[in-house]
Amino acid sequence: MANVPRDLKYTREHEWAKQEGDRVRVGITAYAQEQLGDVVFVELPKVGAKVTAAKTFGVVESVKAVSDLFAPISGEVVEVNGELGQKPEIVNQDPYGKGWMLVVKPSGKGEWDQLLTAQQYEELIAQGGH
């Protein structure tokens, strides 16, 4: 079973979200990177871009597949992990740490509570991830 940290929230599309003061850090889960295999390319929005909950904000590509990334919450992108441009494999090596993708300043309320808890996400991936 892939690692599912208790202090994070999750989307059904396998992104994680972490509350950091009034901001939210976003990445993909250990389960997601395992399923993808070797990540070879990550395309992220620029700082200042707006993202919308449950809409795509970027793309992650493994050797064989192209997958959309979905925003856990709506808001403005205030930080982007530029290191993933040159070293996309960090997403595989440290999905909850150095492999983070965005920091978002949330614009809406209530979206956070819509996200899955660690326990709900574990149940999702136990059922095959769909």
Added chain:
Amino acid sequence: MTEALKRTPLYQEHVASGARLVPFGGWTMPVQYTGIVEEHRATRGAVGLFDVSHMGEFEVEGPGALAALQYLTTNDVAALQVGQIQYSVLCYPSGTIVDDLTVYRMGDARYMITVNAGNIDKDWAHVTKSTAHVKDARWRDASDGTGLVAVQGPKAEALVGRLTDRDVTTIGYYRFAHGHVAGVPTVISRSGYTGEDGFELYVPADGTAKLWKALQAAGRADGATLVGLGARDTLRLEMKYALYGNDIDETTNPLEAGLGWVVKPAKGEFIGREALEKIRAEGLRRRLVGIEMVDRAVARHAYPVSKDGCAVGIVTSGSYGPSVDRYIGIAYVETARASVGTKLDVEIRGQGKAAQVVRTPFYPSKVKKPG
């Protein structure tokens, strides 16, 4: 699709090895064991073991076998000696491609052809119907009874050599010999689909697991690694070897695909000859070229290629090339845009990303050239 997926003789081995199994061309096949990039690098750096038992093998035998193959394939089978292998193409009368294949001359009047797994049924119908008029050529589909293991990489010769009674160092590229490997009767073929030196070992289906286990055990010291279809694809991509269904298919012809070197109209009549002669005389409209991304982006199958906003082609294969550490691809482009150095755009998610035509192979071939 309700039809059950077929399994190779190594299916249980793959499950036990923890392979990720996926459907491919009607088969359940390992796409990776530990990771595509790692498996790719292990093949280039040491030796990779590939289950390619899904490939199809047909035998044709009898006084008419040569005539049948001459009529079916574009290359000149008469040039083939016993113990030699030839790459070739099956065409429709239109000159487009039924399949690509290798032809083995097993005896004076006995040949084996190896065809793509996803095309076995189509090819069987094609070869038997198209040569029904040829006397004394008996076809046999040996696919189900045959296992096929590829051993590829700089340590392949040493590894296979340790397990066989045959001196494999004397088997040249695109040559084969009979011998026992790990006690299993084997057609030891010096060939492959990776650009590395190595072998493809044809064995009876019921001996495949024994061979597979022996290669793993004996190969431990060589760093032998199990390699799935994912790395098989990136390895062949770095060589610009065509993959049927991606780069070549029923809508493409061998001349534009860069396979003109196996089209030999001088040998006499064959299916597609007239059409290919016409295409050659009129000049090629497009060519299959290697491209490298200039912008950071990954080209993929079916992405459009443009030049100054005008459509000039289409990507047929593309990915990250682990040994060249670049995003590379294969594309059909208009002949006027096919020369090395030409700047092109690949349309990726609605945006043009800069690419250019480059020399191929992307990675230098290490195959043991004919001496």
